[in-house]
Amino acid sequence: MVKVAIAGGSGQVAKEVIDVLLATGKHEITVLSRNEAPLEDSLPGLHWRVVNYDNQADLVEALRGTHTLLSFLQLFSDPEATVQKKLIDAAVAAGVRRFAPSEYGSTGTVNMPWWGGKERTREYLKKVNENGKILEYTFFQPGLFLDYLAFPYKTTKHIDPLQTVFDLENCRAILVEGHEDAIMTLTAAADVAAIVTHAVECEAEWPEIGGISGNRMTFSQIIALGEKVRGRSFTIDQVKSQDLEAGSLNTSWALEKRHQAVSEEQSSDFAKKVSIGILLSSIKGAWDVSDELNQLFPDHKFEKADHFLESVWKGKP
Structure with missing residues (x-):
């Protein structure tokens, strides 16, 4: 059993992943949100934690004991990755082992300025680990x-x-x-959700680039x-x-x-x-897109x- 935290858990892609994670019955899953859970998102086995991304102490406390943190934060509203950087800082302070930033698209961002926050997050994560690995992370990229x-x-x-x-x-x-x-x-979105779930359960070290090539x-x-x-x-x-x-x-x-x-x-x-x-x-x-996670999970069809x-x-x- 792994304790999983989901940032941006009310998003559509996040919900697809949450459904598959819940279906395994193996994990303790907490959604971090600025708001209380909508009635339709109140699912058995799913915890909801209201957080203030501007309050570092609150974020750290919410992440205590978390093994894997998955981010689905909306990049359109955070072009400088300000919120996601705060999330990373809190994850490090709370001792989170694994982190996946909000990606779920292309491997490159050239000519796509609406995804500029991805590049800023990628650079920030490199700096976090520049003097030795502090936070294991992967970029889930399914095209x-x-x-x-x-x-x-x-x-x-x-x-x-x-x-x-x-x-x-x-x-x-x-x-x-x-x-x-x-x-x-x-x-396919179903394949992405399945591979993310496999990755959460995998004990092997995550590759930095998590290419998913259907x-x-x-x-x-x-x-x-x-x-x-x-x-x-x-x-x-x-x-x-x-x-x-x-x-x-x-x-x-x-x-x-x-x-x-x-x-x-x-x-x-x-x-x-x-x-x-x-x-x-x-x-x-x-x-x-590359196929690192295809290779890591060769049995997935x-x-x-x-x-x-x-x-x-x-x-x-």
């Missing part, structure tokens, strides 16, 4: 959730559908001209698979990298569904930035993109 290619259909209990540059509903996609072979790693595919392979499961050709908007670098997105369509952490006022501009950022970062290798998408889209108009 893009495979579930997003099911948009607008929901394929998980908690994670809302989200649009991407691969629009299987309308049989269209956006790619960068001359970069059809750019890599995108796609991993499906490693090129843009052209994803589009070809989309055409196969939808039974029709896709309309492809090809954009020039120099236009993207200049902040211009010359396409016939745009992302409309906003992330739940983005305000309605920010939605339109942010959707454009996300499209540009994902396209540019993909041609620079940011979504070509990952959901394959073809099987997943065929099951989602079968019979859909």
Whole structure:
């Protein structure tokens, strides 16, 4: 049994992981939150601890006896990683053994300024251990959730559908001209939750980079698979990298569904930035995720993109 603390436990990805951790019946799990638990989050076996991230003593006390601390703090509202750094300091002071910062995406952050907090956290953790390992940590990096290619259909209990540059509903996609072979790693949310749970239970030392590679595919392979499961050709908007670098997105369509952490006022501009950022970062290798945790847990069978998408889209108009 491991005592696990979850920061940002009311988030959608956090809830997917919490469900799997609870299902094992092995762990004492405490959610750290600024607010009292909503009624729907009051689950058997799940403790809820209200904390003040500006009160170091309170944070340290909340983390006493914790073995593993998983962070799902929302990065959009903490671009300087100020809150997450406070969490790390408290973890060190409380003697927490393991920590996983809020990641759950690409390996690189180039051209994705909304994830600048990840880089600041990564650098901060290096400084924590610069004179010897004080805090064991890993960066859980699964690439893009495979579930997003099911948009607008929901394929998980908690994670809302989200649009991407691969629009299987309308049989269209956006790619960068001359970069059809750019890599995108796609991993099902269920696999991510399972691997995180395996990692919590694993006694071996965590690798610093926790790559989780469900499906490693090129843009052209994803589009070809989309055409196969939808039974029709896709309309492809090809954009020039120099236009993207200049902040211009010359396409016939745009992302409309906003992330739940983005305000309605920010939605339109942010959707454009996300499209540009994902396209540019993909041609620079940011979504070509490694597979350290695949190797650590070789018995885990990952959901394959073809099987997943065929099951989602079968019979859909």
